[in-house]
Amino acid sequence: MEKIENLLKDQFEQHEIYEEENEYKSVSFESNKLKEISIKQSKGFAVRAIKDSGLTFSSSSNYDLEKFNSNFLELSEYPTKTNIKFPKKNIQKNNVKIYSEDEFLLENNFFIDKLDRNIKEILKRFPEALCDAEFDLGKGNSFIKNSNGLSLQSKESGISFFISAQTINGNDMLNIYSYASSVKNIDDIFIDKLTKKLIENLSIAQNIKESPKKGCPVIFTPHGLYQTILSPLLVSFNGTNLSKNLSKLCNKENEKIFDKKITIKDNPLIDFSPSSRNFDGEGVSSQINTLIEKGKFISGLFDLKTANEYKCETTGSAVRSIHSNTFPSTSNLIMDGGDSHIDKMIAQIDEGILVDHLLGAGQGNELSGDFSANISLGYKIEKGKLVGRVKNTMISGNSFKALSNVDNISIENENVYGSLQLPFLQTSNVEISS
């Protein structure tokens, strides 16, 4: 890397070198049988350099440094305008636990046996089900060094568990899955709980019910809430869209936009949570960022460049890989719970729907907050009970509108994808069609 550093020192006012080395292991079952074990290694580097308020970026996993240097010089004739300053040497104040070596020391048979045992649990209740299941492990070492004196190293690891079951009745195909992830090994009790829940959901979903009428009450599971409403909403909190004046939240800080029951924070400082980090992809110390506080828009998420354009401070939200320039993104997204129990929320509904999974979410005009998708897994509520599953039913609406007037938020929350902690939510501002 010395060769690159020498070039950068001579030709640019500021520079930054990012390097990472990763190893991934995956043990996967397909259709109830062990399908594949894989071990992937990758390493590479990315360089950003600035002169005359212009930033040049390039990345490579090919260590032909002479070629890299000549490409980089050509690219530097067409830089991206920016006035950012790479962070100075800083004292890292965070000490979040984001690494655990132990999982990589476990034998392959440990994972094979666990997956096999959970699949057999499902087959006991649904002998004809076809299950896929997987453990994915990853560990990595990354380094950031810049010309302003910053030099940081980060060791990170993660493990995730996935299990799905498919049943077929006539032409009806049903697939339900559960997923969990963490920095350290996911304990057996939690995995057993996920599998048990999957079996329960599979049982309820065997019954296909008529879709409820338009205007019926709609409750979102934590997963359904993220997929339907929060995922398009977060597009507007992203510094890239705020800095380009594309977000509906531009310059609306401290305005009340959502129901006062809504508080959402982005918290990268949770021990052993898979999206936690001590510093971001540019070496800026991570911090807890409040996105919505009691219905008021507080802040978006920024890296150095988008913060500079929006004329605010970076929120330490830069993510990167060797394949891409930095961009702002969420870490662990936490939404405050409300004051209703989910059982009571369901019990109060005469006819409604509990939305869990969507097919086709995220394909529309997300900048407007609009969503529209097929409900691939939604449970029919009749007389306060989950009685079956709806099919060929669509849900549409707008995230801003859906969260502007919320009927109920549950006390209970659940972990989704490892890095989201979300409650159940009931809103009437969505449209169901079938």
Place this chain on the structure above:
Amino acid sequence: MQKNYKNIIQESLSKKKADYKEIRIEETVSTRINYNGKTRENVSINSHFGGSARSMSNGGWGFTSFNEIEQAPTKMNESIELANFSKNPSFKIHQNSPKKITLPAEVKKDPRSIKLSEKISLLDHYKDILLKDKKIQGCEVVYGDTERKVVFADSEGNEIEQSFIHVILRIAANSSDGNDLLQSGFSIGSLGDYSIVENLDEKVLESVKKSIDLIKAPKITGQETTVVLDQILAGVFVHEAFGHLSEADNVYENKRLQDILKLGKKFGNSDLNITDGAKIPNLRGSFEFDDEGTPSSITPLIRDGVLVGRLHSKETASKMSEKTTGNARAISYAYPPIVRMTNTIIENGSNTKEEIINDTKDGLYVKNWYGGMTEHEMFTFSSAETYKIENGEIKETLRPVKLSGNLFTTLKNINGIANDLEINQGGGCGKGGQSPLPVSNGSPHIRINNCLVSSG
């Protein structure tokens, strides 16, 4: 690529015993130029190099990937050790007569011969056209070209070296009605032909106009209605609604699904014919050999409304005792090949587009695309343009819609196929974490009855 790679590949394949072994070494160089609004956000050249070893033993697979080619023999041994954890019944993998061949990239106008300054100046020009009208609030211009060289060898004796050059361009104009941002644009692509990104002024201006037209366009409420799809959206439809279920890795271990998707079963009306094939030349999904070294083919999937074929990897073809089709593809060396589509098309029917529209009393004309997704028999896909059809005439512009359906009913609900087949190469496909894989989709205009649609 290093000169001694052939020796290293041979050394890797001669190591430990396994039922099947393969190795891939790959080098890519990509140029990316992005604009977001008036700012050029990124100009980069990214080069990547790596390899993978895959082996099969006791009916299970081991896979390893690496960046240093010298590691290949060790990594091949490691993959065999991983495969040996399997206790599944063994199976004999499908064999083709082995080939030793080097195939250069198909090139018409080579993007590598165009200076970076020339590419930037052309894209600057498009960006200026997009932002000239004051009603346009922002724009998106994304250009990419990638050179990919892949060397493949396996324990059956194949040694295949192939090169590909892909070009893509996405252009979109954003307007606003004061509340919502509205986007209109297009995506195009080619195999080895830079000229497709040239001379697009009119098309860019059309995006500007369409984006502005959306400002006053109303949304529709969720409903079941008749829809006429243009060639681009019908291409996305065939990919999502049918293509994914024709991939045999959904079926080969699933006896119940095999009964549902039995060859010979009727899925559509007698004028419906669907084909997939990498052997169709000069498209983004075209190649001579797939990532398992199997020769590509043209595979009829539906003939006269009847299911007649499906897409295979070596494993699925072996286990289902069907012919290989050359559809095992990996997005890069870091992933094992899985069954994927290539160039998927609905073939021409006998109607004209005008006959189909004139014959539609009440419905929607849906054009262009945002995206699409499949989960088993259910699928959704979204239009980028929507117009009302009233008494056989195309009327006012509406906001884009999401369309949703079910394989078993929607294919039978196709009741009009025009004779104006066009192929769109601006899309990519995602499956099993491997995205975007270059594919193309094509179709003539088609009409579907009773399709579930909603704005969004």
